Amino acid sequence: MNYSELTLRYFETAAGAGVLDGPGTFRGAAGSRTQGTWVQFEVQARSGIIQAARFLAFGCPHTIAVSAWVVEHAIGRPVAAALPESVQDLSGRFAVPIEKRGRLLIIEDAWIAALASALQR
Amino acid sequence: MNRPVYLDYAATTPVDPRVAAAMAQCLTWEGEFGNPGSASHEFGDAAGALVETARAQVAASVGASPEEVVWTSGATEADNLAIFGVAQYYRDYGRHIITARTEHKAVLDPCRELERRGWRVTYLTPDSGGVIHPDQVAAALQADTVLVSIMHVNNEIGVIQNISSIGAVCAQHGGARLHVDAAQSVGKCVIDFAALGVDLMSLSAHKAYGPKGVGALLVAQTGRGQRARVQLTALQFGGGQERGLRAGTVATHQVVGMGLAFALAQASPSSEAERVAVLRDRLWRGLASLGGVLRNGNAQCSVPHVLNVSFEGVEGESLLAAVRGHLAVSTGSACTSALQEPSYVLRALGRDDILSESSLRFGLGRFTTERDIDAAVEIVGRAVSRLRRLSGA
Numbered sequence: 001m002n003y004s005e006l007t008l009r010y011f012e013t014a015a016g017a018g019v020l021d022g023p024g025t026f027r028g029a030a031g032s033r034t035q036g037t038w039v040q041f042e043v044q045a046r047s048g049i050i051q052a053a054r055f056l057a058f059g060c061p062h063t064i065a066v067s068a069w070v071v072e073h074a075i076g077r078p079v080a081a082a083l084p085e086s087v088q089d090l091s092g093r094f095a096v097p098i099e100k101r102g103r104l105l106i107i108e109d110a111w112i113a114a115l116a117s118a119l120q121r
Numbered sequence: 122m123n124r125p126v127y128l129d130y131a132a133t134t135p136v137d138p139r140v141a142a143a144m145a146q147c148l149t150w151e152g153e154f155g156n157p158g159s160a161s162h163e164f165g166d167a168a169g170a171l172v173e174t175a176r177a178q179v180a181a182s183v184g185a186s187p188e189e190v191v192w193t194s195g196a197t198e199a200d201n202l203a204i205f206g207v208a209q210y211y212r213d214y215g216r217h218i219i220t221a222r223t224e225h226k227a228v229l230d231p232c233r234e235l236e237r238r239g240w241r242v243t244y245l246t247p248d249s250g251g252v253i254h255p256d257q258v259a260a261a262l263q264a265d266t267v268l269v270s271i272m273h274v275n276n277e278i279g280v281i282q283n284i285s286s287i288g289a290v291c292a293q294h295g296g297a298r299l300h301v302d303a304a305q306s307v308g309k310c311v312i313d314f315a316a317l318g319v320d321l322m323s324l325s326a327h328k329a330y331g332p333k334g335v336g337a338l339l340v341a342q343t344g345r346g347q348r349a350r351v352q353l354t355a356l357q358f359g360g361g362q363e364r365g366l367r368a369g370t371v372a373t374h375q376v377v378g379m380g381l382a383f384a385l386a387q388a389s390p391s392s393e394a395e396r397v398a399v400l401r402d403r404l405w406r407g408l409a410s411l412g413g414v415l416r417n418g419n420a421q422c423s424v425p426h427v428l429n430v431s432f433e434g435v436e437g438e439s440l441l442a443a444v445r446g447h448l449a450v451s452t453g454s455a456c457t458s459a460l461q462e463p464s465y466v467l468r469a470l471g472r473d474d475i476l477s478e479s480s481l482r483f484g485l486g487r488f489t490t491e492r493d494i495d496a497a498v499e500i501v502g503r504a505v506s507r508l509r510r511l512s513g514a
Contacts, residue, residue: 003442011442017511033512034475036436040513058512060438060461 003061004095010065016072018054020044028113031106033058039067039107041114045079062096063103069094070111079119081112125449126493126500130328130486131276131305131427132451137330137385137487140378144332147171147374157371158362168373175380179324179337182383183303184313191338191363192376196304197227199323199338200270202367203300204231206353207268207321208240215265215296216240221253221272222469227323228270228302249471250419251280259290266297273312273322274305277451277466277482278418279427281310288318292346299345304328304336308386309394309424314339320351324383326375330487331382335375340366389487397485398425400494404483405430407498411505417467417480428483429467432505434514437461437478443504444481448497451482 003011020042029040037059044052053071057064073084083090087104090096096104136144146152147168157172159165173187180187193199208218220232222244232242243261247253253271262269269291274281284301291299299318304325306312314322322339326332344350359368405428408414413433432440438461441452452461463477472480483497 001438001442008442011439014507014511019513034473036475036478038512056511056513058434058514059436061442064439064511 003065007061007065007094010068010094011061014064014068016054016068017056019056020052020054026114026117028110028115028117030109030113031059031103036060037063037103037106039063039110041067041071041110043074043079043114043118045118048079050074050077050079059103059106060100062094062100063107066090066094066096066104066107070107079115081115081119083108083111125445125447126496127449128483128485128489128493128497129449129451130489131279131482131484133327133333134330134486135488136327136332136378137382139385140331140382143381144374144378147377153373155373157373158360171373171377172371175376178380178384180339182307182312182387183322183324183339184315185322185339186315186342189314189339189342191340191366192371193323193336193338193367194334195327195336196225196302196323196325197336199325199336200225200227200300200302201231202338202353202356203321203323204228204235204268204270205356206366207298207300207351208235209354210352211267211296211298215263215267217243217263217266218268218270219243219245219258219261219266219297220270221245221247223247223251223253223275223277223466224270224272225276225302225304228272232270246469247280248419250422251275251278251417251466251470252419252422253282253287255283255286255290258287259293262290262294262297264296266294268300269297270300270302272302272305274303274309274424274427275418275466276305277427277464278429278470279305279423280418281422281424283422284317284319288345291320292318292348295347298348298351305424305427307383308389309426314341315343318345320345320348321353326379326382329382329386332375332378335372335379337379338366393487394425397489400485400489400491401425401428401483403491404428404485404494404497407494408501411502413509415472415476417470417472426485428485429480430483431467431472431476431480433476433479434509434512435479435505436475436508436512437463437480439508440479440481440504443508444500447500450497451484452478452480 155164155168467477
């Protein structure tokens with residue numbers, strides 16, 4: 001399969017991969033390893049603003065690249081149950097084939113689950 | 122720019138320079154460019170002599186006689202000619218075929234097509250090591266079975282089937298002809314067409330340092346066991362070449378290349394197989410040290426040139442993307458549209474979808490070095506460790 005330059009860059013660097021330490025860390029996950037795609041996000045927020053975010057992902061290069069992009073672009077944004085960019089826009093940005101759009105929905109579910117935890121706090 | 126380490130010899134091999142040189146001699150005015158079927162002048166005679174020399178070389182390398190060699194465009198055409206040819210010829214005797222779930226698509230797809238046309242096909246499931254046992258074949262034989270098609274060396278896992286025992290089972294039956302896809306076998310293990318009790322055998326040149334686009338079907342000229350000599354219905358017409366079984370002008374340069382490649386393979390010292398086995402074992406030890414690495418296929422009955430492994434905790438598409446550009450290997454998944462599908466061969470061995478997708482097939486060959494192996498271990502190790510870290514495994 002061919003990947004866009006952006007996809008390869010985020011897949012290869014995968015900045016923001018890992019977990020966060022300390023109090024005030026909120027976690028959300030979605031998908032399943034046995035089904036081929038699993039994503040977890042952790043966020044830390046202060047005064048309603050995301051201060052730090054990390055991800056773990058078991059999945060294809062698109063899944064890893066988009067997850068990395070999401071945590072990179074979440075910093076400094078208000079805590080809200082939405083991705084920094086819509087699934088449709090992310091799909092276009094990373095040239096995700098239509099057959100793999102479901103994987104972006106898993107990323108969205110994991111992100112919203114993490115942010116929902118923070119919002120409930 | 123450095124080329125990636127090539128460990129995909131089971132997909133194809135580079136043409137041996139000696140083979141390329143011999144082929145080039147059959148293309149231009151200065152060489153033997155004549156039509157080998159033109160018996161009316163010296164140009165045709167000279168090309169025809171080269172074709173017959175190549176036929177003898179191929180036959181000698183696999184224990185067949187020259188008149189048993191029918192040139193084709195490759196193993197896929199040979200498989201099609203064998204399966205459709207037998208099915209058509211014996212259609213009034215029976216319409217049942219036996220094959221295995223781990224066969225190449227060049228066998229499975231013709232069988233599925235025959236099912237659509239009214240034939241019955243039994244697909245045998247191998248044991249967890251990929252081996253089809255002769256008693257499975259015996260149990261599946263029916264009164265109207267006309268063909269058993271079992272490959273010699275599996276292209277994904279390298280497992281060698283016990284063809285002589287399966288041949289004995291078929292010989293007892295009396296009606297079932299045995300076809301063997303041996304595309305992966307030449308140069309990797311000894312083949313004795315006559316001794317194996319095989320009626321039909323498909324061969325490919327490009328897996329043995331010959332050119333792409335040429336192969337052969339061996340058609341036994343004597344009966345096997347209780348059976349009379351196998352008969353085929355031709356699939357293409359238009360000139361009567363190859364005793365009417367495969368019409369079309371024989372491509373002199375292609376068959377000359379195949380003949381020489383097979384002769385060189387036969388002449389290659391047995392120490393070459395030992396050398397490759399040492400490299401394969403070094404590769405396996407290096408990969409196994411990563412932990413969570415599973416070997417696919419029965420290691421006790423495999424060619425040394427193929428190693429297929431699955432990596433726990435790693436997603437297959439990402440693994441392939443991570444090594445791409447550094448290492449040329451095949452994945453256990455087939456890319457159909459944008460989604461990967463797990464290898465049907467590994468699924469038949471009982472591997473789950475995730476492990477089937479996270480497998481890599483390493484194909485070692487004549488030009489593989491210890492340095493290549495060490496580089497491959499490092500490249501794969503780096504990719505697996507990184508992907509496991511990314512997934513928190």
